[in-house]
């Protein structure tokens with residue numbers, strides 16, 4: 001079972017102490033004359049929501065592109081579980097259990113919600129086409145298991161009323177939720193959220209925030225989130241890494257980061273000082 005019956009431990013305050021699932025070590029990535037990442041290191045712990053923030057061009061998307069195998073850095077190491085990710089192609093990294101959502105929705109707009117989610121499970125078809133003919137019974141059982149898993153995700157993300165609608169007809173916020181569901185459908189071990197609330201209105205943002213917290217708290221799934229909306233990051237993240245010009249300038253809890261003078265100066269600007277919550 002995928003989502004609801006998953007037996008992962010609920011999120012606890014111990015995330016900081018557990019063994020990291022992801023290690024990004026001294027990564028350097030350059031493009032003809034531009035250094036996108038200049039010695040970036042961080043770890044993500046089991047069950048942790050780790051956010052990356054920074055101004056435009058700071059290197060946030062480059063981190064995601066390295067993690068998902070789109071870019072290969074010139075230096076450094078990236079380890080996920082026991083595996084070295086560098087040099088692996090995107091589909092091989094996806095197979096290891098890293099799923100990603102995109103800034104711009106990447107779904108099949110003329111297919112239904114259910115069909116888009118089924119496509120998210122393509123790693124879970126253990127039989128090739130020929131084998132499926134030979135072992136039709138097993139393939140059918142497999143198909144039924146995939147359908148059950150997809151229905152659990154529909155339920156978890158409250159998509160029931162839209163499940164048979166073509167995705168292209170749905171409100172933007174719901175489409176972003178379907179994209180999140182597609183990423184969950186692959187049963188990832190790490191989820192990368194690329195600006196999950198970009199372009200959303202307040203209600204859609206609040207819904208998405210709730211689902212992100214449910215994923216962390218109910219499924220214990222570690223996440224890396226890039227997001228511009230400072231309030232959301234401060235509210236949701238366990239730890240935040242603040243990037244500037246390809247380098248982390250501070251990594252810590254929202255409180256640590258919000259009160260760090262370098263962060264306030266370099267990124268937020270004095271006039272945008274984050275007011276600490278009581």
Ligand SMILES: Nc1ncnc2c1ncn2[C@@H]1O[C@H](COP(=O)(O)OP(=O)(O)OP(=O)(O)O)[C@@H](O)[C@H]1O
Nearest residue numbers: 031034035036054055056057058059060061062063
């Ligand atoms: N494929 C590429 N070719 C050349 N330069 C690139 C490429 N990808 C990123 N860069 C450069 O690397 C730097 C970091 O870019 P990146 O997209 O990672 O920043 P970002 O923090 O995600 O910015 P934004 O918030 O605008 O998305 C920028 O100077 C960018 O122009």
